[in-house]
Amino acid sequence: MKQFLSAQDVQDIPSLIQSALEYKANPWKDEMLGKHKKLGCLFMNPSMRTRLSTQVAAQQLGMETVIFNVGHEGWALEFEDGATMNGTNVEHVKDAAPILGHYFDILAVRTFPGLKDRSADYSEHIIHQFIHYAGIPVISLESATLHPLQSLADLITVHEAIAQHTLASKPKIVLTWAPHVKPLPQCVANSFAQWVNAWGAADFVITHPKGYELEPSFTNGATISHDQDAALKDADFIYVKNWSAYEDYGTMPGHGGEWMLNNKKIEQSNNGKVMHCLPVRRNVELSDEILDSSNSLVTKQAGNRVWAAQAVIASMLKASNK
Amino acid sequence: MKQFLSAQDVQDIPSLIQSALEYKANPWKDEMLGKHKKLGCLFMNPSMRTRLSTQVAAQQLGMETVIFNVGHEGWALEFEDGATMNGTNVEHVKDAAPILGHYFDILAVRTFPGLKDRSADYSEHIIHQFIHYAGIPVISLESATLHPLQSLADLITVHEAIAQHTLASKPKIVLTWAPHVKPLPQCVANSFAQWVNAWGAADFVITHPKGYELEPSFTNGATISHDQDAALKDADFIYVKNWSAYEDYGTMPGHGGEWMLNNKKIEQSNNGKVMHCLPVRRNVELSDEILDSSNSLVTKQAGNRVWAAQAVIASMLKASNK
Amino acid sequence: MKQFLSAQDVQDIPSLIQSALEYKANPWKDEMLGKHKKLGCLFMNPSMRTRLSTQVAAQQLGMETVIFNVGHEGWALEFEDGATMNGTNVEHVKDAAPILGHYFDILAVRTFPGLKDRSADYSEHIIHQFIHYAGIPVISLESATLHPLQSLADLITVHEAIAQHTLASKPKIVLTWAPHVKPLPQCVANSFAQWVNAWGAADFVITHPKGYELEPSFTNGATISHDQDAALKDADFIYVKNWSAYEDYGTMPGHGGEWMLNNKKIEQSNNGKVMHCLPVRRNVELSDEILDSSNSLVTKQAGNRVWAAQAVIASMLKASNK
Numbered sequence: 001m002k003q004f005l006s007a008q009d010v011q012d013i014p015s016l017i018q019s020a021l022e023y024k025a026n027p028w029k030d031e032m033l034g035k036h037k038k039l040g041c042l043f044m045n046p047s048m049r050t051r052l053s054t055q056v057a058a059q060q061l062g063m064e065t066v067i068f069n070v071g072h073e074g075w076a077l078e079f080e081d082g083a084t085m086n087g088t089n090v091e092h093v094k095d096a097a098p099i100l101g102h103y104f105d106i107l108a109v110r111t112f113p114g115l116k117d118r119s120a121d122y123s124e125h126i127i128h129q130f131i132h133y134a135g136i137p138v139i140s141l142e143s144a145t146l147h148p149l150q151s152l153a154d155l156i157t158v159h160e161a162i163a164q165h166t167l168a169s170k171p172k173i174v175l176t177w178a179p180h181v182k183p184l185p186q187c188v189a190n191s192f193a194q195w196v197n198a199w200g201a202a203d204f205v206i207t208h209p210k211g212y213e214l215e216p217s218f219t220n221g222a223t224i225s226h227d228q229d230a231a232l233k234d235a236d237f238i239y240v241k242n243w244s245a246y247e248d249y250g251t252m253p254g255h256g257g258e259w260m261l262n263n264k265k266i267e268q269s270n271n272g273k274v275m276h277c278l279p280v281r282r283n284v285e286l287s288d289e290i291l292d293s294s295n296s297l298v299t300k301q302a303g304n305r306v307w308a309a310q311a312v313i314a315s316m317l318k319a320s321n322k
Numbered sequence: 323m324k325q326f327l328s329a330q331d332v333q334d335i336p337s338l339i340q341s342a343l344e345y346k347a348n349p350w351k352d353e354m355l356g357k358h359k360k361l362g363c364l365f366m367n368p369s370m371r372t373r374l375s376t377q378v379a380a381q382q383l384g385m386e387t388v389i390f391n392v393g394h395e396g397w398a399l400e401f402e403d404g405a406t407m408n409g410t411n412v413e414h415v416k417d418a419a420p421i422l423g424h425y426f427d428i429l430a431v432r433t434f435p436g437l438k439d440r441s442a443d444y445s446e447h448i449i450h451q452f453i454h455y456a457g458i459p460v461i462s463l464e465s466a467t468l469h470p471l472q473s474l475a476d477l478i479t480v481h482e483a484i485a486q487h488t489l490a491s492k493p494k495i496v497l498t499w500a501p502h503v504k505p506l507p508q509c510v511a512n513s514f515a516q517w518v519n520a521w522g523a524a525d526f527v528i529t530h531p532k533g534y535e536l537e538p539s540f541t542n543g544a545t546i547s548h549d550q551d552a553a554l555k556d557a558d559f560i561y562v563k564n565w566s567a568y569e570d571y572g573t574m575p576g577h578g579g580e581w582m583l584n585n586k587k588i589e590q591s592n593n594g595k596v597m598h599c600l601p602v603r604r605n606v607e608l609s610d611e612i613l614d615s616s617n618s619l620v621t622k623q624a625g626n627r628v629w630a631a632q633a634v635i636a637s638m639l640k641a642s643n644k
Numbered sequence: 645m646k647q648f649l650s651a652q653d654v655q656d657i658p659s660l661i662q663s664a665l666e667y668k669a670n671p672w673k674d675e676m677l678g679k680h681k682k683l684g685c686l687f688m689n690p691s692m693r694t695r696l697s698t699q700v701a702a703q704q705l706g707m708e709t710v711i712f713n714v715g716h717e718g719w720a721l722e723f724e725d726g727a728t729m730n731g732t733n734v735e736h737v738k739d740a741a742p743i744l745g746h747y748f749d750i751l752a753v754r755t756f757p758g759l760k761d762r763s764a765d766y767s768e769h770i771i772h773q774f775i776h777y778a779g780i781p782v783i784s785l786e787s788a789t790l791h792p793l794q795s796l797a798d799l800i801t802v803h804e805a806i807a808q809h810t811l812a813s814k815p816k817i818v819l820t821w822a823p824h825v826k827p828l829p830q831c832v833a834n835s836f837a838q839w840v841n842a843w844g845a846a847d848f849v850i851t852h853p854k855g856y857e858l859e860p861s862f863t864n865g866a867t868i869s870h871d872q873d874a875a876l877k878d879a880d881f882i883y884v885k886n887w888s889a890y891e892d893y894g895t896m897p898g899h900g901g902e903w904m905l906n907n908k909k910i911e912q913s914n915n916g917k918v919m920h921c922l923p924v925r926r927n928v929e930l931s932d933e934i935l936d937s938s939n940s941l942v943t944k945q946a947g948n949r950v951w952a953a954q955a956v957i958a959s960m961l962k963a964s965n966k
Contacts, residue, residue: 028358036672038700048396048418052388052425056360059386064703066696069395073713074692075923084927086825091923095935095942096692099922102947103696181408278421279397279413283406291417298417303424350680370718370735371743374710378682378747381708391717503730600743601719601735605728613739620739625746 034063040104057309097133110141115250151195171236177208183244207231211253356385362426379631419455432463437572473517493558499530500607505566529553533575678707684748701953741777754785759894795839815880821852827888851875855897
């Protein structure tokens, strides 16, 4: 694997899940694989699970990790080609990225969308610039439109729950929009939809209020519904997530009705396991009663972030050793 | 040891001091003890000595350390049970802490009091929430009301000075309030009082202006005096520290008279060794002449922070290996 | 080597360059040299290349590295002797530095000039205070007036280019001032001048507008010219850098004419290789066309920062092992 930005970068999702579960069973089995290899992690935005799980994963592979908080420990980057840099951006990615390629063996980058210019965000210009100019394998720690390490961890969690609860091998998975206090990126929802569709082993339904349609290339393959109650019926897995509008980009159209998930809402599900990528706004997106119940998988998902990252990094290290 | 928040978590203070001194003599003697173990350090507040000494101590035990500056590299946490999270706090400790318990073997947390709501601060709600939800051993890197790694380092320093200067085995230790430019927590004073009382091997006097009484459960066992000059007479150790009022919580009542320690003030002491946890406001809390004299133990105290942390972490690692 | 602040701290520049090139050929050849040794890196200012390359270099020598962002993870330091510390500075370097000397084996410090008080900046008071009070070897990661790791990397790059392009063994090196949007320190220019002069193996010309004269003790030995076009004629190496005025300290006197380097400007050079320390303001200091051409050495320079740092740290470790 030369880059990990999307489900499309993965040839065989089930075998990547399998690799992650092997690391979960035996975290240090490849502790010499990353010897003398260096992972550079660039954070252009805040992060907790991604930041910590990636470091832990790299340590377990014997890699050295260097963390860099761009614009905080360093300075703001310019991404516009041909810019006359007389403003506040101090360095061009054209100059910064090749150096990171000199210093590190793998580069991991976290960046968010601006949520103002849809075509700019959906071009994934920023992370592609890093890939283009760094010249080393790049891992997305969340980009403008996708969050692939989260989605891989999500599928690992689904896979485990199917085995543990002897659920149908083709479960019903529902991605449901949830309310929030401010406009959020579509990344997690896009990415989850993309991975579930690529995985192909689920009956997949997406439910959201009108105006919150996601970009079709990610959702193609899923059933879309504006009726949350109908969507949740018989669900085995319920993935809860807020996102802002893709059409009227970055806005929060009125959603009408009750969309926050609570116990009453999931009564008609098939004892549905509830998922969320975290951080979650309690009693806004999801009720305490669900999050604190045994049906919640959120801590398991977050725990699985380590194994997802470890499988991806290991795959890159193995490819580069060939 | 499952938690280290207070002197009450330590069964045998002299043997913990002894363990620290053994690491001081031979820093790397247990460098395999922490192999494959991970220490997560969460800083909700600034820190220098604690931050650096904890990392050095963990390295010397062969542990991997991951640093996380909450609200700075990540985001603000919510600690209120049942909160409807529609404000500025992005994640509940209920959701964050269990994940830290998945990622790390030991969690170390730094948090400060708000100095507005005494009962909230003195409930130690924040660090107890981490303990409750993380499910792994927790070390306080200073909490709302106590600073146990500092106090352990202080006692190590006293222990060494007694041996080096052949002082009385039951020395006179005076904790004196000092002026400051802004209201500070009571943590260091509470904690020093608690540890000296628990240690029990000193004649212990606390002196401060009226209005600066500390919480009695920490000071019980000490003689309290409002006459600094009388208190300092014959003192072997003089611990200088500012704190804000406990009674009229978080305020700075007028203190009258001269409370800044200088050479004249300590003339009647028994060639008293002067201590301070640092950072110190020179010529506000303490004069340059004292800090720059051979009577000052402040650098030794700070140096001993490494060995205090190493003894505590090692004790937790050994307990978890059983 | 006990300190690395300046070319004057280096006995034999060619042999230090040689040592760096040996690490470049074999990064891990001394991976046991730093075992059980700790490098503390204090950043009082932002940094990217210096921060990352120093960590990578230390890792390759087997050292443990601890990063501390002063005033960001910690608090503001006081450097004035005898200060009554009733302002915003929380800790005196007199108290902080000795502790760093306890925790680490080598201390690396990054600090910038204030650009307001020339004699204060040029006294290098801050880094000298660290040296004085820390009591361990100190490496400058850029100080108020010099940037020695950058200059060493620059000479390594020149050395490589001479060999690769079979240039004259005594090349013509031109340091040219460039425009910028805000007043910058003189560090990189001072330091490059100092190192090229100390190295002695070049025909060295400095060109800048009137009013931008550098401090003579650094530039003595170079030809100074206000005619950029004449200076660039037959140049083998062209080092481009902005700096603010030394005379009318910290200001940006009007420079008249065109000083931004572009292809037309370097037509009369000897196919001059273009250098810059980065970060660079594209199309303000230098045109895209130059930076994106094969004549640009900027990425090589930045890559060589690792080997410069590794040679310096190794030299200190070897000295301390004697």
